[in-house]
Amino acid sequence: MTTTFRFHGHGTEYFKIWIVNLGLTLITLGFYSPWAKVRNRQYLYGHTELAGHRFAYTADPLKILYGRLLALLIFGAYLFAGMNPMLSAIMGLVMLFFWPWAMTRGLMFNARYSEYRGIHFSFSGSAVEVFILFFLLPPLTALTLGLVLPYLLAKQKEFVVGHHWYGKQQFELTLPAGPVYLFCLVAGTLFLLCLFAGFFGLGLVSTLMDLENNPLMVLAVLAPFYLLVVVFWPLFKAGLMELALRHSKLESLTFSSTLQWWRMSWILISNQLAIIATLGLFIPYAKVRWAQYRAETLSVAPATALDEMVALQEEELAAAGAEASEIFDVDLALGL
Structure with a gap:
């Protein structure tokens, strides 16, 4: 049931x-x-x-405020240190380790204060793991021409989901490489096709019309690129989450989804158009x-x-x- x-x-x-x-x-x-x-x-x-x-x-909102003031203080120190090469290098190193730690603290905080039936969630991941998976390895995927990027995305999702707990029960997620690579291949192909179509349309309109004297036309030409960014990225994240849901469990509890891509796309696109219009x-x-x-x-x-x-x-x-x-x-x- x-x-x-x-x-x-x-x-x-x-x-x-x-x-x-x-x-x-x-x-x-x-x-x-x-x-x-x-x-x-x-x-x-x-x-x-x-x-x-x-x-x-x-x-507690005050704890969120303290965290933001701390981040603002550290970022301000980083900007101030830019006037001195030595201090800039030191603060650059500090920032390199601060952001993974900040990301970990954010996941811990939001899980800790989320609850269901009086039982809190929690997050047990470490800043070291966040640094490796989200800061160190992503730039290195360029050395493989992006071939290991889907594998890294799967490991990132496994890390985030698999280190969450509901009370004393830990979520489990193991993403098979095949479906992730297939999904990324389809998504990447669609993104490149849309990007090509956008640039083609921009070039065509630029050739046929004087864009300098038609600023509104410039906005109309750039609109598809805006929608590509604000719609494609949520769709991509939702697709990864769908894969994760199908392979996640909490003890004997499993998850399923009947999400339809055409309806999800329509909701995201129409939402963005309504946000722009209002x-x-x-x-x-x-x-x-x-x-x-x-x-x-x-x-x-x-x-x-x-x-x-x-x-x-x-x-x-x-x-x-x-x-x-x-x-x-x-x-x-x-x-x-």
């Missing part, structure tokens, strides 16, 4: 929260952004349901629209295994007591 996720949010409700958050963030010159992030996530998490229970996001005001509606579709196409099985797992961990949690907070518990996921 399978259990499907549900999303109960509405665009108008979320718009009210989003617009207030945006206004307060602008008025406070960005200092309200941690509170805005928490309010946004609490709405999206709190309206996502699985087996009659909703998720929750319980982060000068960004459609953003909250776009997020709700995508969350609803993603939820209704995602399910877990068997439902009985989920109930048994949660019941067992609730007993262990009650016996062990609440988990103690870490000393350095701040969010450094600046882009999340």
Whole structure:
């Protein structure tokens, strides 16, 4: 028996929260952004349901603010050090190790304050692994003309998913190389074809029209490139996640998806067009629209295994007591 996720949010409700958050963030010159992030996530998490229970996001905005101030301080020191070659080299080395550590802390923080039925998630990956997989190896794929890039993408996904825990149960993911290479081959071919078509169209329009005296035509010509970036990348990430879902499990719990590529593409493209047409005001509606579709196409099985797992961990949690907070518990996921 399978259990499907549900999303109960509405665009108008979320718009009210989003617009207030945006206004307060602008008025406070960005200092309200941690509170805005928490309010946004609490709405999206709190309206996502699985087996009659909703998720929750319980982060403290002050900890997010501390993390961002720390990152700002380090980045400011890096810019200041640019006036001195020796200091610049030292701070460059510091930044090289700071970002992997910051990425790890962000994953830990967001997992730690995400919960389902009173049980928290967690992330156990290390900054060293993040440095190797996300900072050291990607540039080296150029030496193989990108041939090992799909394999590296699979390892990155395995690392992120496989180091997440739900209570004391660890997620498992092993991505076979064949499907990943096939997916990347198809995606890469489509991307190059779209890119070629865009440049061909740009050259054709440039030949037939005087773009210097038609600035609006320049924007119209560049629009396909914008859509290529903002639509293709989410589609690519969604495709990788689909592969990951098919090969992920949590103890005896498995995941399945009925996501349809044509409908997903239509939602992403129409969302972007609506965002452009409304000068960004459609953003909250776009997020709700995508969350609803993603939820209704995602399910877990068997439902009985989920109930048994949660019941067992609730007993262990009650016996062990609440988990103690870490000393350095701040969010450094600046882009999340």
